[in-house]
Amino acid sequence: MEHNTIKDKAAIVGVGESAYYKRGGSPVPEFGLACQAIINAANDAGIKVTDIDGLASFAMEANEPSRLAGGLGLRELNFCNMAWTGGGGVAAAVANAAAAVACGYARYVAVFRALAQGQTFRFGQGTTGPGMAGLMGFTVPYGLTTPAQKIAMRVRRFMHEHKITQDALAAVSLASYHHAQFNPRAVMYGRPLTREAYDNSRWIVEPFHLYDCCMENDGASAVIVTTAERARDLRQKPAYIMAAAQGSDYRDIHDSENVPDFPSANYKHLSRRLYEMAGIEPKDVDVVQSYDHFSGAVVITLAEHGFCHPDELMDFCTLENLTWPNGKLPLNTSGGNLAECYVIGMQLVNEAARQVRGDSTCQVKDAEISMMISGSVTTPASNLILHR
Amino acid sequence: MATETSGSQYYLPEALPPPHPAPDGRDLEFWEALKRHQIVVQRCNSCGNLQMEPEWLCHKCLSFDRGWQQVEGKGRIYSWVRIWHPVPAALKPACPFVVVLVELPQANNLRIAGNLLGDPQQPIEIGAPVEAVFEDHREKGYTLLQWRLAR
Numbered sequence: 366m367e368h369n370t371i372k373d374k375a376a377i378v379g380v381g382e383s384a385y386y387k388r389g390g391s392p393v394p395e396f397g398l399a400c401q402a403i404i405n406a407a408n409d410a411g412i413k414v415t416d417i418d419g420l421a422s423f424a425m426e427a428n429e430p431s432r433l434a435g436g437l438g439l440r441e442l443n444f445c446n447m448a449w450t451g452g453g454g455v456a457a458a459v460a461n462a463a464a465a466v467a468c469g470y471a472r473y474v475a476v477f478r479a480l481a482q483g484q485t486f487r488f489g490q491g492t493t494g495p496g497m498a499g500l501m502g503f504t505v506p507y508g509l510t511t512p513a514q515k516i517a518m519r520v521r522r523f524m525h526e527h528k529i530t531q532d533a534l535a536a537v538s539l540a541s542y543h544h545a546q547f548n549p550r551a552v553m554y555g556r557p558l559t560r561e562a563y564d565n566s567r568w569i570v571e572p573f574h575l576y577d578c579c580m581e582n583d584g585a586s587a588v589i590v591t592t593a594e595r596a597r598d599l600r601q602k603p604a605y606i607m608a609a610a611q612g613s614d615y616r617d618i619h620d621s622e623n624v625p626d627f628p629s630a631n632y633k634h635l636s637r638r639l640y641e642m643a644g645i646e647p648k649d650v651d652v653v654q655s656y657d658h659f660s661g662a663v664v665i666t667l668a669e670h671g672f673c674h675p676d677e678l679m680d681f682c683t684l685e686n687l688t689w690p691n692g693k694l695p696l697n698t699s700g701g702n703l704a705e706c707y708v709i710g711m712q713l714v715n716e717a718a719r720q721v722r723g724d725s726t727c728q729v730k731d732a733e734i735s736m737m738i739s740g741s742v743t744t745p746a747s748n749l750i751l752h753r
Numbered sequence: 754m755a756t757e758t759s760g761s762q763y764y765l766p767e768a769l770p771p772p773h774p775a776p777d778g779r780d781l782e783f784w785e786a787l788k789r790h791q792i793v794v795q796r797c798n799s800c801g802n803l804q805m806e807p808e809w810l811c812h813k814c815l816s817f818d819r820g821w822q823q824v825e826g827k828g829r830i831y832s833w834v835r836i837w838h839p840v841p842a843a844l845k846p847a848c849p850f851v852v853v854l855v856e857l858p859q860a861n862n863l864r865i866a867g868n869l870l871g872d873p874q875q876p877i878e879i880g881a882p883v884e885a886v887f888e889d890h891r892e893k894g895y896t897l898l899q900w901r902l903a904r
Contacts, residue, residue: 490840498773500806502780504866506772506897508765509852511840518854522832525879568837568849616812622854622864623805627832 370642375463376596376603377751379410379589380715385552385706388482391583398585399428399479400436406587411600412473417589419444419471421462422478423454424709427485444471448611448747450619451488451512452656452740453631455710457747459737460609462590472591478711479585488512488709489581500620513578513659515620516742517570520661523628524572527675529664531572533682535563537660537696538576538703540687545700547689548726552582553704577660579702586711588718604718604751607734608642610635613744630662630741632669635748640671643734643750647671650750651732652720653694654713655741657701662741667696670738670748689727698727713737714749721753763888764868764899765850768843771895780807782821787896790887794860796822805863826885827903828855831864833877849873855883855900870901 383391383401391398407414418441420430430445444465448454455478462474482488489511501510509515523529542558545551558576566575596603617624617631626633640646647670655663664682668674672694673681687696699705699716706712717737719725725732738748774781786793795807799816810817832854839845851869856862869877870886882903889896 499775499780502773502775503806504852506769507852507866507868508769508836508839508844508847508850509834509866510769513838514834514836514840514852517834518832518852521834522854522879525832568835570837571835621806622866627864 371460371463371467371609372607372642373605374467374593375590376593376605377459377588377714377718378591378596378599378601378603379406379412380587380718381405381407381409382550382586382712382715383584385550385582385584387552388581388583391481395479395481395484396428396432396436398481398583399433399477402479402585402587403433403437403475403477406475406589409601410589412589414438415440417473417475418442419462419465419474421446421458421465421474421476423448423458424451424478425486426478428479444474450745451743452658452710453743453746455656455714455739455747456609456737456749457611457739457745459588459590459606459714459749460611460747463606463609466590466592472595474590475587476590476714477585477587478709480708481583482581487581500618503622513573514570516659516662517573518622519628519742520659520665521572523665524661526628527678529678533664533678534572534577534660535560536682536684536687537657537663538563539684541657541697541701541703541705543684543688544698544727545704548699548705551700551705552580553700572661573659576703579658579707580704582706582708584706584708584712586708586715588714602722602753604721604735604753607750607752608639609747609749610638610642611745611747613746617744619744628665630665630669631744631746632666632738632741632748635746636670639748639750645734645750649734650694650736651734652698652729653696653736653738654698654701654717655696655738656710656713657697657703658740660703663696666738666741670736689729695727695729698725698729710739717751721751763890764870765844765847767890767893768841771890771893772897779809783807784895786821786823787887787898790896791823792826792865792885792898793821793823794857794863796820803861803863805865822860824857824859827859828857828883828900830854830869830877830879830881830883831856832879833869835873851877853877853883853900865898867898867900870899
């Protein structure tokens with residue numbers, strides 16, 4: 366590891382979100398949701414909206430920075446940047462903001478994502494248009510068109526190699542629903558899920574039941590990133606960025622069926638780099654937010670971050686272990702993509718920051734170190750660690 | 754190599770766009786070969802490395818001198834999914850249906866996706882040997898590569 370590092374040079378100082386809705390439920394368009402989340406994050410941080418001078422996002426965010434800067438009346442826009450890829454880019458967007466403030470490009474960067482599914486793009490609808498070509502061309506003619514189906518192919522192989530059963534997938538799904546019951550922001554607040562209902566829910570694509578797949582929602586989330594130095598004088602306890610990483614494993618080409626390490630979530634080398642930068646081990650992590658587009662991908666991701674060996678997953682990946690307040694590793698403590706809101710994972714950053722600030726609705730006692738992992742399997746991917 | 758076609762019945766209704774080679778032409782030969790009932794994979798003319806999906810250069814030796822190698826239509830099921838929720842919705846009458854990822858031992862276990870013909874609710878075993886079936890869509894001018902359990 367080179368000595369040069371972003372460790373502890375920047376912090377998340379504010380978190381904000383719009384109200385979260387079922388798909389089609391938002392009274393304002395996606396652009397309005399983005400503005401609401403950014404305004405709320407600035408208010409939470411105790412800064413003026415016009416103090417924001419940078420914007421960072423990911424996953425082909427459609428609300429582009431000049432319109433946002435104009436709409437929000439920002440005095441200056443000094444940094445704007447988008448991380449490549451889809452849900453794999455969440456932590457990378459935060460890392461880009463951290464680098465920007467640490468290097469002096471900007472003072473306060475709002476990292477955000479807005480999504481009103483269908484207004485610009487509907488992720489679950491996959492790739493079937495006439496423009497489909499290239500790698501998707503090798504699967505779409507056979508009806509393999511969506512992220513759920515493509516990732517199920519990887520998960521099935523992983524389950525075969527490591528003797529994973531449906532129980533591990535169910536635990537991830539039920540953990541998200543459990544945590545959503547404490548979070549009034551969550552779309553599934555007041556709608557608990559039982560194992561029986563999980564088992565009886567329809568298949569989307571084997572091995573994914575309905576409840577193994579994330580929701581489609583309207584919502585936006587944002588955080589404010591600034592330097593560690595400025596963070597100390599602001600209203601909230603800073604969530605310091607302890608480490609961040611982005612990239613992909615050897616020839617882990619997005620949408621390819623010929624990835625050398627196919628039954629993988631693409632986190633083997635990224636997790637090693639992340640822990641090296643943070644100077645910690647998996648046992649030091651108090652709480653994890655791991656992008657739960659599909660439960661099975663989270664199962665692989667937990668193993669690839671060293672929380673257990675892949676062959677120990679059936680013992681580790683249980684509802685008891687993954688749930689607040691008594692679990693060994695509380696997972697997706699605001700309800701995640703499955704039960705809080707699918708903002709392509711941005712809302713998981715808000716929750717990771719809340720955990721080290723101490724104001725989560727499922728607050729892990731004395732949480733010091735909080736991990737956020739972006740969309741598994743999608744590449745390039747990214748992850749980060751926060752500390753208080 | 755199995756050369757018979759699956760007859761007039763297609764495994765899936767023609768609700769999907771036909772195979773659409775990449776506009777830059779890098780995978781065109783794969784689709785053209787299927788029309789001749791041949792399976793080809795990219796082979797580097799410099800170092801002999803086999804590669805799928807096709808790309809403009811060899812990832813081993815970085816040569817742009819690309820060729821193709823024909824392989825037999827025999828493989829093993831590497832992974833599979835059974836799809837119950839169709840996208841696009843026009844596939845609904847075909848649900849459930851099975852997509853297999855087949856590895857080709859003759860080609861360094863490179864993988865190709867296709868449908869597994871037969872009862873869509875059949876039990877499926879990873880590692881099971883399969884053979885190629887070429888599904889000609891003559892009116893639309895393309896051929897799909899399907900698979901069935903080896904006899």
